[in-house]
Amino acid sequence: MQIEAHGLGKRFVREWIFRGLTHTFRPGTATAILGPNGAGKSTLLNTLSGQLLASEGTLAYSRDGQKVAVENVPPLLAYAAPYLELIEELTLTELLQFHIRFKPLRPGFSPARLIELMYLDKSRHKLVRDFSSGMKQRLKLALALYSHAPLLLLDEPTTNLDRAGVAWYQEHVRATLAGRLVLVSSNVPEEYDFCQEQLNITDFGAQAAR
Numbered sequence: 001m002q003i004e005a006h007g008l009g010k011r012f013v014r015e016w017i018f019r020g021l022t023h024t025f026r027p028g029t030a031t032a033i034l035g036p037n038g039a040g041k042s043t044l045l046n047t048l049s050g051q052l053l054a055s056e057g058t059l060a061y062s063r064d065g066q067k068v069a070v071e072n073v074p075p076l077l078a079y080a081a082p083y084l085e086l087i088e089e090l091t092l093t094e095l096l097q098f099h100i101r102f103k104p105l106r107p108g109f110s111p112a113r114l115i116e117l118m119y120l121d122k123s124r125h126k127l128v129r130d131f132s133s134g135m136k137q138r139l140k141l142a143l144a145l146y147s148h149a150p151l152l153l154l155d156e157p158t159t160n161l162d163r164a165g166v167a168w169y170q171e172h173v174r175a176t177l178a179g180r181l182v183l184v185s186s187n188v189p190e191e192y193d194f195c196q197e198q199l200n201i202t203d204f205g206a207q208a209a210r
């Protein structure tokens with residue numbers, strides 16, 4: 001998956017969040033989107049993935065040299081972020097079975113395998129509502145990392161994770177990078193130290209929370 005942004009800008013009402021962003025995000029690369037709180041990292045991720053409409057500029061998506069229309073991006077996208085909700089009324093097993101009907105897992109992976117990888121065997125029949133915040137984050141990450149999707153967006157991926165959880169993230173993000181376009185929004189080096197590229201959103205007019 002490749003994303004070409006040209007002169008990209010996003011404004012909420014009269015406030016420009018970023019402007020003039022021209023960059024090609026190439027397949028098989030991982031880019032860290034850096035910047036202070038409130039600068040617009042999440043807004044940029046959502047704009048790049050077509051979930052928010054850009055206020056100016058253009059975005060072009062392609063996969064294996066073929067153009068991809070913006071409305072066809074969602075099935076190609078796996079996304080983990082603090083503001084994306086899990087279905088709390090389901091048990092872990094029910095949630096995985098429901099989720100994979102819309103977002104299949106990578107070939108060779110099953111819900112049972114994912115539960116093992118997350119070390120959540122004892123919680124397979126527990127309601128997601130009753131998970132700790134760290135367990136929920138590990139679940140969100142596993143669903144994104146192990147989805148069969150060529151575009152992976154990770155927004156503040158170690159939110160709520162303890163040391164063991166951070167080590168788990170680092171192991172599994174590296175295990176699932178190959179061939180994907182990965183964008184990580186972060187302020188924490190341990191979340192993005194595998195990224196070959198860095199893009200600082202303040203270079204495009206963004207400012208800290210105001």
Ligand SMILES: Nc1ncnc2c1ncn2[C@@H]1O[C@H](COP(=O)(O)OP(=O)(O)OP(=O)(O)O)[C@@H](O)[C@H]1O
Nearest residue numbers: 012017035036037038039040041042043044209210
């Ligand atoms: N839907 C919206 N309407 C109006 N303003 C918005 C909207 N979404 C975000 N903003 C504003 O855009 C700016 C950037 O927010 P964003 O969440 O993208 O920053 P961030 O860099 O991801 O922050 P953090 O590091 O704190 O998560 C903030 O000033 C925020 O209030």
